[in-house]
Amino acid sequence: MYNFSFEKVKSVEEAVTAIQKAEDGKFVAGGQTMLPTMKHRLAGPSNIIDLSGVESLTEIKAHNECVTIGAMVTHRSVASSPEVLRDIPALAKLAGNIGDPAVRNRGTIGGSIANNDPAADYPAAIIGLGATVNTNKREISGDDFFTGMFETALEEDELITSISFPVANVAAYMKFENPASRYAIVGVFLVKLSDNVRVGVTGATACVHRGRRLEDALNKNFSPAAIDPVELSVEEMNSDIHASAEYRAHLVKVMTKRAVEACN
Amino acid sequence: MVDNGIGASVLRKEDNRFLTGKGNYTDDVNVLGQTHAYFIRSPHAHATIDRIDVSAASASEGVIAVFTGDDLEKDGIGPLICGVNVTSDDGEPHRAPLHPALAQGKVNYVGDHIAVVIAETLAQAKDAAEKVEIDYGVLPAIADTATAADNGQQQIHDVAPGNTCYNWPFGDKSAVEEAFETAHKISTLELVNNRMVTNPMEPRAALGDYNSGTEEITLHVTTQNPHVHRLVLSAFNQLAPEHKLRVVGPDVGGGFGVKIFVYAEELVVGWACRKVNRPVKWTSDRTEAFMSDAHGRDHVAFAEMAMDERGKFLAMRVNTTANLGAYLSTFSTMVPSYLYAFLLAGQYSTPLIYSEVKAVFTNTAPVDAARGAGRPEATYLLERLVDVCAEDIGLDPAEIRRRNFIPVDAFPYQTPVVQCYDSGDYPAALEKALSLADYDGFSERAKEAKSRGKRRGIGLSSYVEACGIAPSAAVGQLGAGVGLWESAQVRFNPTGNVQVFTGTHSHGQGHETTFAQLITEQLGVPLENIEVIHGDTAKTQFGMGTYGSRSLAVGGVAIAKACEKLIAKGKKIAAHALEAAEGDIEFEEGNFSVAGTDKSMNIAEVAFNAYVPHSYPEGLEPGFDENAFFDPLNFSFPAGTHVCEIEVDPETGEVEIVKYSAVDDFGKLINPMIVEGQVHGGIVHGVGQALLEGCQYDADGQLITASYMDYAMPRADNVPSFDVDYAPTNPPDNPLGVKGCGEAGAIGAPPAVINAITNALGIKHIDMPATPENVWRAAQSMG
């Protein structure tokens, strides 16, 4: 780890001022991604701005057919939140299966989506549920938030404050785990709304995406069989020692089918 | 019967300290004035070092010294050695390239040591390391085992043409050929034994501390064999004379083979602490461990079995290429040779076996012994081949095994491959395992699984292994540079409690409990009055350490022999005190008594008399403290049958182990709970190899599985609850009637798992690790 200055802030305003003043500042939330990267000397920010003292970021609120989760809410808190369990049980289940207990006790939803790891779980839920990412500057539609591998629409001094999820009782997240890291080789977050279906797919490609072809097929016929004829573009799939592009494409369909079964 | 003696599942004495954070591991040891070492390692698999400039690094804040290979060479330190000779087919010894502790002009694998920075803090050492300038001349690299010796490949070492360390043929080639010519059926199989990174929980570490007053170096190090470390570092690496080198390996958090060997970092730290006259500490991080711990396995092999009409094995032929990595690690040469080919008979009476082993160099980390070492490779090959034979000849896998087992009345049994098995009842273990696994009910379960869209499979593995390593004469004849006896000292203190000094080393095996139980059983001393001490050359007598499941079978016997000496001496003391003839003294459950009387004396009182000999037999030495050495007559041969039942999800290729039954013959069990724990751990290790673990280098020799993000270790949810039972026999050569149990699971499990998968999918073979994608692909071909 390289040397850095450490600052613990109390409010969103202080956090933003601090990052604007810093030469190469970084927010730290749960540190579960940030700290290993720094320990490996792959990142050497000049300033670390610790968000753990900003109380306004730790709330979960249910309102208007919506659940809003503060950026600093840990995976464990999402998994055990009565509001989330009641209004979006699939999201609670997703959070409860991220990493291990230590990671879930420290890692946050804001940190996860800001990081946008192509194999992370939450991004599939943001896309699948059509969530809105709230920042100190604006509201960003979930569909526009994830812009590329480890890249988001966030500006340098932009802080995620919360994420608003529409209530969804008929939804399921199916994850095929990487046997080593247990991140998603493929994760499919499927939401059945009254008039249409939304599918968020993580792990499969360089960046989380909406499974439009899967949605089209399911909008016509909401059944596992409807997935069989769907052709997915193998070229766009990730390929690594754990799963080839072809296998990933296959798994996207299998996980989607299983999500449909779980919603039926 | 004494309490807590042989056969009692006593809770482990050592766990109080381990479970309450009071363990004393190498990295826990900190000494005044300590500095920190950071090693600069090669990012390239194969390159010349054209220039190193350490001037900026040396001037960096907090830096005490930066050393390179030249500094070691100037002081005559090293090189690292390999201690076992294997004679190649040209009659020459195996080719042994120079293995400097810090590179001299060339690096041969990613992680190869180039220089060391010693600084006040680790962070300062790392900062300075970034300032070392190195110009590399990158050379093409070879990482692939199968093609390493092919014509036209990049040559790694001048002394090893064709990247070949040795070609080692064994057996009667022409007799085997003849048998193959006339055989009814020949079954063949080509397979890979996947490379593993052993991954003990505690990474390697070393702390060198030089005392200029006594001129003694104390080296704290993660070791399975402190005296072997001291011997090698003294006699071969010129670190310090043996009497001026103290090696301390206090608590060690898992070894599995990795901590047998003498590594570059340990030698460098030991040398540097004298050079800078400050203590120097190094602790491996996990990435370094992946890169630079000795790896295990890594074979490609072709095996053939000749059979008669009834499926009787007539002859076997095996051709193996074994990857030894870039350099020869301490015991590397013997693993794919003596520890492998000599186990190829397995549990079968196959009369003729011929094996050829080609050991190759590649631009990968050195490969050496890992839990089982050679025996897992032999067992996997044989037990997979036997299943192929069963399919080819149309027999049930259990039946073909029955037909070929060495009969119970044939023990001791001389195999055609050197080993003479001590005792065994292979049919007993098989039948017990089959009933534990409800083998007969399998087809019903398979049917039910199919109705759920799953494919169920069942697989057997009937293994035998050679452990209790080993008779010194036997290993000496084979080319080992050491003897493999073991030592013990059993010391009574005047107040009657006992300290046991063992030359073995416990790094998770529970010796402190098992060995104490031996003493309790033999001397009647309560368990809580016994302390087992190991792991410090300044405390214990010379011993050979722990590996090859030898601690109880060899080290335990040494303890028993020391106890016998104490009893003999105690009888003399008691006879004097009780005013009886020595011949009338009997010893039982801790008491010396005069036969036919009620006169008796506890062993604690005898010990007191020996230290306060106011009234004492004339001519007898005072003190109650005996040592003993034991050199076994033979290896010990644990064996057993494991049955694995799995379900494949053909849609995803996921394999779930639904039931696992193991029946082993370990001879007599001292602490059944500890033995069962060893079996569980061994099976998980084997399941890891079969389903999850695969160390991969890419074509340029870059290690792609260099962290737990990519290297899949087994976790609790990868395995079911195991059904473990025993079918013991009595090994006549072992005075305690024990065999080893530490490696059996890792040896028996891989073929049981893979045989279950091939059974489920109706395929001939699938290589390890059987990852979901590979199983899914195999399932595609299924009808």
Ligand SMILES: Cc1cc2nc3c(=O)[nH]c(=O)nc-3n(C[C@H](O)[C@H](O)[C@H](O)COP(=O)(O)OP(=O)(O)OC[C@H]3O[C@@H](n4cnc5c(N)ncnc54)[C@H](O)[C@@H]3O)c2cc1C
């Ligand atoms: C062993 C292990 C296993 C894991 N397994 C999984 C898994 O299975 N699935 C999964 O999805 N993830 C997994 N993770 C990742 C985990 O979920 C992390 O918690 C998450 O990726 C980062 O969250 P964090 O709160 O720790 O963020 P940090 O590490 O603190 O920060 C990550 C990045 O986000 C930025 N950031 C943080 N908060 C904000 C904010 N409010 N606004 C703007 N930027 C911000 C930081 O500057 C940094 O760049 C795993 C991690 C570990 C260590």
